[in-house]
Amino acid sequence: MTPIRENILLHTIRKRPADSFKGTYGHVTLIGGNVNYGGAIIMASSAAVYSGAGLVSTLTDPVNRSSLHSWCPEAMFADFHDQTEVVRLTESADVVVLGPGLGTDALAQQIVQTVFTTVKPRQVLVVDGSAITLVAQQKLQFPDAEIILTPHQMEWQRLSGISIPDQTESANQAAVSRLKATVVLKSHRTEVYTSTGVYQNTTGTPAQATGGMGDTLAGIVGGFVAQFSNHSNAVLAAVYTHSAIADQLAENQYVVLPHQIIQNLPAFMKVHEAK
Numbered sequence: 001m002t003p004i005r006e007n008i009l010l011h012t013i014r015k016r017p018a019d020s021f022k023g024t025y026g027h028v029t030l031i032g033g034n035v036n037y038g039g040a041i042i043m044a045s046s047a048a049v050y051s052g053a054g055l056v057s058t059l060t061d062p063v064n065r066s067s068l069h070s071w072c073p074e075a076m077f078a079d080f081h082d083q084t085e086v087v088r089l090t091e092s093a094d095v096v097v098l099g100p101g102l103g104t105d106a107l108a109q110q111i112v113q114t115v116f117t118t119v120k121p122r123q124v125l126v127v128d129g130s131a132i133t134l135v136a137q138q139k140l141q142f143p144d145a146e147i148i149l150t151p152h153q154m155e156w157q158r159l160s161g162i163s164i165p166d167q168t169e170s171a172n173q174a175a176v177s178r179l180k181a182t183v184v185l186k187s188h189r190t191e192v193y194t195s196t197g198v199y200q201n202t203t204g205t206p207a208q209a210t211g212g213m214g215d216t217l218a219g220i221v222g223g224f225v226a227q228f229s230n231h232s233n234a235v236l237a238a239v240y241t242h243s244a245i246a247d248q249l250a251e252n253q254y255v256v257l258p259h260q261i262i263q264n265l266p267a268f269m270k271v272h273e274a275k
């Protein structure tokens with residue numbers, strides 16, 4: 001397993017060209033946040049904005065609208081009950097992040113199906129949280145698009161059928177090649193399975209063990225993949241960045257909150273952009 005080290009950032013976080021505009025940095029559509037889990041999609045959406053995505057749209061329950069905008073006015077809101085909007089904002093995205101706080105009820109199932117039948121091969125689909133659980137429960141096939149999965153160990157057990165103690169590199173690799181996806185297998189030392197190899201993160205702290213931490217990573221992955229053309233490197237850099245910021249904050253904090261990582265993204269990326 002290749003360690004993910006700081007040099008991935010210099011290879012990935014490009015200097016912004018002067019003659020650029022919001023369209024240069026990609027449109028990320030994030031879908032999730034039911035009545036119970038609004039925070040999940042607010043954190044994921046904020047993470048996409050703060051990591052530099054040019055445009056961010058959030059499809060969620062309307063109950064989350066004002067809190068979304070109080071945390072992140074840059075995100076555009078749409079109602080995830082409206083299938084026309086789900087189709088429109090899936091079609092217009094470069095990257096779709098599906099699942100943070102989506103839940104697994106009938107509406108969630110319908111949304112997953114609509115997204116799966118709408119995405120095109122040129123698009124990236126990041127599948128996280130509840131959407132992974134739903135795919136496993138319903139035995140759904142992933143669509144023909146560039147698929148990035150961000151399961152924690154239990155979600156990976158549900159999806160791959162490999163129990164947590166048996167999640168070895170070779171067993172995981174076999175499951176990943178069947179799925180034809182990039183897999184970010186989250187744990188205290190997250191592993192990333194891409195078409196270029198198997199990688200293990202070298203950053204991260206138990207101060208990160210708090211709800212919303214993975215929702216935040218899903219948003220950073222979406223933001224990085226929307227901006228940086230080498231998508232394998234973008235995923236590795238997102239994983240490294242998320243936990244490197246946490247490590248810095250944990251020098252002086254017992255627990256690191258997801259929104260604090262989000263707020264530190266722009267300054268961290270400035271220090272680590274290509275020289």
Ligand SMILES: NC(=O)C1=CN([C@@H]2O[C@H](COP(=O)(O)OP(=O)(O)OC[C@H]3O[C@@H](n4cnc5c(N)ncnc54)[C@H](O)[C@@H]3O)[C@@H](O)[C@H]2O)[C@@H](O)CC1
Nearest residue numbers: 037038039040100101102103129130152153154187211212
């Ligand atoms: N503020 C919010 O709105 C939050 C919403 N959340 C959403 O809640 C939904 C359910 O996700 P959950 O992950 O909470 O529930 P899940 O039921 O999917 O997974 C939690 C279960 O997995 C087990 N597990 C084993 N290894 C694990 C590991 N390495 N990391 C995490 N869990 C591990 C836990 O013990 C627990 O039994 C998701 O859509 C998620 O996005 C959570 O992110 C929590 C915060």
Ligand SMILES: Nc1ncnc2c1ncn2[C@@H]1O[C@H](COP(=O)(O)OP(=O)(O)O)[C@@H](O)[C@H]1O
Nearest residue numbers: 152186187188204205206209211212213214215
């Ligand atoms: N002890 C730990 N050390 C390092 N990273 C951790 C630790 N505990 C949790 N994390 C990180 O926190 C995130 C948890 O993701 P997840 O369980 O999906 O959270 P949630 O769904 O609540 O947002 C992952 O990125 C994981 O690597």
Ligand SMILES: [Mg+2]
Nearest residue numbers: 129152214215
């Ligand atoms: Mg999660």
